[in-house]
Amino acid sequence: MYPNPASSRLTISAPKTINSAAIYNILGKQVMSIEINKNSESIDVSNLATGMYLIKYSIDNAVGTAKFIKQ
Numbered sequence: 001m002y003p004n005p006a007s008s009r010l011t012i013s014a015p016k017t018i019n020s021a022a023i024y025n026i027l028g029k030q031v032m033s034i035e036i037n038k039n040s041e042s043i044d045v046s047n048l049a050t051g052m053y054l055i056k057y058s059i060d061n062a063v064g065t066a067k068f069i070k071q
Contacts, residue, residue, distance in 0.1 A: 001055070005069035006045055013040035014059055021057040023048070045070055 001012050012021060017039055023032040031053070034043060045053075048070045056065050 001066055001068060005071045007071045008044065008046040010043045010045050010055075010068060011040065012036075012043065012055065012057065014057075015039070016059050019058045019060075021055055024054045024056065025049075026052050026054075 001010065003010070012018060018036045018041065020036055021034045021041075021043070022030055023034075023043075023045070024030050031048060032043075032045075034041065036057075050070055052067060052069050054065055054067055056063060058064075
């Protein structure tokens with residue numbers, strides 16, 4: 001996942017197919033949901049407010065979470 005911090009676009013990539021991703025604010029409210037179904041995706045985060053976010057993604061039957069900062 002790069003760049004971190006991100007200002008307008010956040011790129012997420014993995015060796016296997018990423019099924020979907022959801023972005024949550026620090027309070028746990030879902031602010032974005034994306035169907036990806038490929039190994040890499042550039043996500044437009046320009047409409048998000050400045051702050052810290054969590055991105056929850058699913059690959060095969062596994063779910064992962066990562067933190068990123070929106071500038």
